[in-house]
Amino acid sequence: MIADLFPHAQPGAGLIGGVMIGLAAAIMLLGLGRIAGVSGLAARATGIAGSGAPHGIAIAFILGLPLGACIVASVTDWKPATYSAPLMLVAAGLIVGFGTRLGSGCTSGHGVCGLSRLSWRSVVATGLFMASGFATVAVMRIAGAL
Template identity: 55%
Template sequence: MSEINYLWPLAGGLLIGLSAGLYLLLNGRIAGVSGLTAAATGLSGGGINKLGLGFLAGIIAGAWLTSLLVREPHIAITSSLPLLVAAGLIVGYGTRLGSGCTSGHGVCGIARLSRRSLAATAIFMAVAGITVFVTRHLLGGQL
């Protein structure tokens, strides 16, 4: 692996942290993707939020621009569509149940030393580790 390959994640992490910090400083709100998606689609009450729409458009435009400037990503879907849909619904339900997602709790909440976010992020990470262990070692990676 070349040295430049280690810079991309560092740059991405810095940009995520910078954008989350600026969003909090300039708007007084947490930059959680699930909350902004709910606001952009009107699911959080109060109608469609233009700030949420702009945030989501920025995420999509940033990914598109990066793929043009850096390299074309190779995406390979290795699971069945019903499994992916079920997983997405479970993650969405958990996000609403936990009052936020990994970006809101993990990036913004931990930075603010929120106990609720520290606990939520610890649970996210523990469940992710258990899931990887079960699917790779107990189920043989057959999902």
């Protein structure tokens, strides 16, 4: 049914990749007692965050991300994605970096770990960043940027 309604969707790949992300976060939680929140761990790995996970744990997790991506790309028929222009990416990156630190999390920490924990803070944060994401892309569409 989904294939008929949205022929471009990939629900199977989405589900499999999603389960892998959830298992990865479960390893972090049950193995190390921590949230697999990428923005927090990235800030910690680079020394930007003054407190949080031990540096070694943060650095190992963050280095794992490109390693895992690289492994998948080398064993599947992965094709390079299309990215926005550098200036747009710089603006987006600045806002994402500042916003995720101010809001204490991103899609992984609030979205995956927080929602599954039924954390009220994460439910609100996820609702807000989804809503502002929808609104931003709607404005981009109106402005003819898509």
